[in-house]
Amino acid sequence: MMHKSATLGLLAAAGSAFAALQVDISSTSSIKAAAKDVAFDVMSVYKGNQSGEIVGLIGSPPPVGEYYWWTGAVLWSTMIDYWHYTNDSTYNAVTVQGLTAQNGPNLQSPFMPPNWTASMGNDDQGFWGIAAAKANEAGLPAPPKGEPSWLDLAKAIFQVQTVRYTDSEDACGGGLRWMIVPVNTGFDLKNTASTAVFLNLGARLYHATQNETYADWVEKGWTWLTTIGLVDDKFNVYDSVSTIDDCAKANKQQWSYNAGLLLETAAYMYAQKSSKSADSKETTTWKTRTTSLANRTVSHFFSADQGVLVEPLCENAGQPACTQDMSFFKGVTLRSLAGAAVLVDELRDPDHGVGQALRATAQATAKTCSGGKSGRECKFDWTGHAADQNAKLDGAPVEINALAAVLGPLAVESASGAGGNGNGSGSNGGNGNGSGSGDAGSGENGQSGTDDGNAGASLRVGMGVMVAGLVAALI
Numbered sequence: 297m298m299h300k301s302a303t304l305g306l307l308a309a310a311g312s313a314f315a316a317l318q319v320d321i322s323s324t325s326s327i328k329a330a331a332k333d334v335a336f337d338v339m340s341v342y343k344g345n346q347s348g349e350i351v352g353l354i355g356s357p358p359p360v361g362e363y364y365w366w367t368g369a370v371l372w373s374t375m376i377d378y379w380h381y382t383n384d385s386t387y388n389a390v391t392v393q394g395l396t397a398q399n400g401p402n403l404q405s406p407f408m409p410p411n412w413t414a415s416m417g418n419d420d421q422g423f424w425g426i427a428a429a430k431a432n433e434a435g436l437p438a439p440p441k442g443e444p445s446w447l448d449l450a451k452a453i454f455q456v457q458t459v460r461y462t463d464s465e466d467a468c469g470g471g472l473r474w475m476i477v478p479v480n481t482g483f484d485l486k487n488t489a490s491t492a493v494f495l496n497l498g499a500r501l502y503h504a505t506q507n508e509t510y511a512d513w514v515e516k517g518w519t520w521l522t523t524i525g526l527v528d529d530k531f532n533v534y535d536s537v538s539t540i541d542d543c544a545k546a547n548k549q550q551w552s553y554n555a556g557l558l559l560e561t562a563a564y565m566y567a568q569k570s571s572k573s574a575d576s577k578e579t580t581t582w583k584t585r586t587t588s589l590a591n592r593t594v595s596h597f598f599s600a601d602q603g604v605l606v607e608p609l610c611e612n613a614g615q616p617a618c619t620q621d622m623s624f625f626k627g628v629t630l631r632s633l634a635g636a637a638v639l640v641d642e643l644r645d646p647d648h649g650v651g652q653a654l655r656a657t658a659q660a661t662a663k664t665c666s667g668g669k670s671g672r673e674c675k676f677d678w679t680g681h682a683a684d685q686n687a688k689l690d691g692a693p694v695e696i697n698a699l700a701a702v703l704g705p706l707a708v709e710s711a712s713g714a715g716g717n718g719n720g721s722g723s724n725g726g727n728g729n730g731s732g733s734g735d736a737g738s739g740e741n742g743q744s745g746t747d748d749g750n751a752g753a754s755l756r757v758g759m760g761v762m763v764a765g766l767v768a769a770l771i
């Protein structure tokens with residue numbers, strides 16, 4: 297079912313364990329084989345099984361290691377997709393173990409393990425919630441006996457975040473604050489990432505349970521984002537607003553994952569609403585949001601000449617290099633776009649829009665996978681002509697992004713011919729029972745502690761953990 301042949305035959309012989317990645321994008325089995333190699337490389341950078349390391353996290357967060365807590369959720373969301381789209385269950389046990397290890401002490405504190413709570417953002421916690429929701433949708437084996445189900449975990453996170461949302465509505469009329477703990481810098485920001493992750497989780501829960509309470513929340517949060525100017529009438533998606541000036545002026549940085557997470561949110565809503573009624577006002581509204589945001593996301597974040605995903609604010613010439621956090625965004629974005637495409641027919645056209653963007657990006661990414669000791673390490677930049685400020689990036693974010701890229705066409709393929717959106721059945725059925733859904737996508741961004749002095753952008757810098765340490769003593 298893949299369209300158009302484009303063989304990316306590269307340097308070395310096929311089949312060798314240490315040769316450049318080979319992908320024929322027109323062949324499902326070829327893409328699966330490539331995904332298997334990249335998945336192996338992703339899991340090779342996971343340190344959680346090594347002594348002295350932390351189960352569930354790629355490596356210790358700063359200041360000890362490089363990767364913030366939320367990136368663990370990104371890793372497991374990626375591996376859930378890998379299994380879901382390839383049916384290779386090799387990493388399911390370690391995924392279940394990793395997710396379970398970072399869950400909180402109880403359902404009142406879902407995914408709020410004491411180690412990380414002091415520096416936690418709503419977005420950080422929400423990314424773990426999305427991972428749990430995906431585990432439910434894909435039918436990942438249940439957590440060990442005595443632990444709550446994936447669905448109950450996802451519901452619990454949504455529940456605690458609705459309380460935080462309601463508690464802070466006196467500031468700017470809605471939205472989620474970035475930070476959870478008041479003394480952290482960033483508590484005064486209401487950021488799109490936190491709100492988008494919350495809405496993405498709500499839309500998944502609506503799709504999984506058909507409980508209209510979730511749909512009402514997603515509508516309410518979406519309306520707030522547009523009213524406050526974080527999503528404009530051209531469907532540009534901006535970073536954050538500050539409660540200090542009553543959210544008068546949006547920080548207009550555009551990060552790809554915010555757009556991706558909202559697009560996937562809209563796709564879940566559209567799919568679920570249209571399964572109830574093909575031509576209701578709500579179905580039409582969510583359809584417009586889905587297709588408009590899809591168009592804008594592709595035109596803003598994918599290179600005009602090649603149609604390949606770029607993170608413009610830290611990848612284009614003249615921009616500072618991507619931080620460790622920012623380096624994970626492209627993978628989140630691609631997973632979200634794939635998840636949206638699984639749900640919505642209009643997003644699977646191989647020659648236009650999201651469908652085309654996913655294919656072009658998979659192809660371009662695979663071409664970069666010919667480096668390092670293995671001979672198939674991928675690169676961060678996929679266009680081949682971006683500035684080189686990110687040339688040093690390697691390891692976890694680069695391989696995780698690459699796996700998301702390679703899985704994109706498989707996601708589209710998995711849904712094509714299965715009926716598409718509409719009845720919530722076929723390959724993308726999904727229900728509360730943890731079986732057979734086709735979502736994808738999850739996101740992340742986490743951060744903690746402080747902002748980066750970047751005009752109020754809700755992006756963390758290394759200082760976060762120090763602030764967190766201080767706070768740990770207070771709560």
Ligand SMILES: *[C@@H]1O[C@H](CO)[C@@H](O)[C@H](O)[C@H]1NC(C)=O
Pocket residue numbers: 349350351397398409411
């Ligand atoms: C909490 O931190 C300790 C000490 O670093 C570590 O051993 C443990 O695995 C961590 N737990 C979680 C859930 O991250």
Ligand SMILES: *[C@@H]1O[C@H](CO)[C@@H](O)[C@H](O)[C@H]1NC(C)=O
Pocket residue numbers: 383385
């Ligand atoms: C998926 O993998 C399982 C084994 O893990 C196998 O029993 C099943 O037949 C596979 N399904 C498909 C559709 O290949």
Ligand SMILES: *[C@@H]1O[C@H](CO)[C@@H](O)[C@H](O)[C@H]1NC(C)=O
Pocket residue numbers: 339345389390393
């Ligand atoms: C990590 O440990 C788990 C549980 O013992 C095991 O299932 C998994 O295969 C291990 N993963 C790796 C990558 O070593």
Ligand SMILES: *[C@@H]1O[C@H](CO)[C@@H](O)[C@H](O)[C@H]1NC(C)=O
Pocket residue numbers: 455507508509510
């Ligand atoms: C729907 O979800 C809300 C929020 O979690 C819950 O309070 C309510 O009981 C649910 N309704 C049904 C019918 O399950």
Ligand SMILES: *[C@@H]1O[C@H](CO)[C@@H](O)[C@H](O)[C@H]1NC(C)=O
Pocket residue numbers: 584587588591648
């Ligand atoms: C999105 O783009 C497609 C093709 O470029 C176009 O046909 C469609 O009208 C656009 N949809 C919206 C809502 O802008």
Ligand SMILES: *[C@@H]1O[C@H](CO)[C@@H](O)[C@H](O)[C@H]1NC(C)=O
Pocket residue numbers: 715717718719
């Ligand atoms: C939904 O299912 C019904 C009954 O099976 C069928 O008639 C209808 O065409 C389906 N709609 C979509 C959009 O697939």
Ligand SMILES: *[C@@H]1O[C@H](CO)[C@@H](O)[C@H](O)[C@H]1NC(C)=O
Pocket residue numbers: 727728729
């Ligand atoms: C969920 O699973 C239960 C028990 O297996 C079954 O009775 C129920 O019909 C399922 N619900 C859906 C929506 O598939």
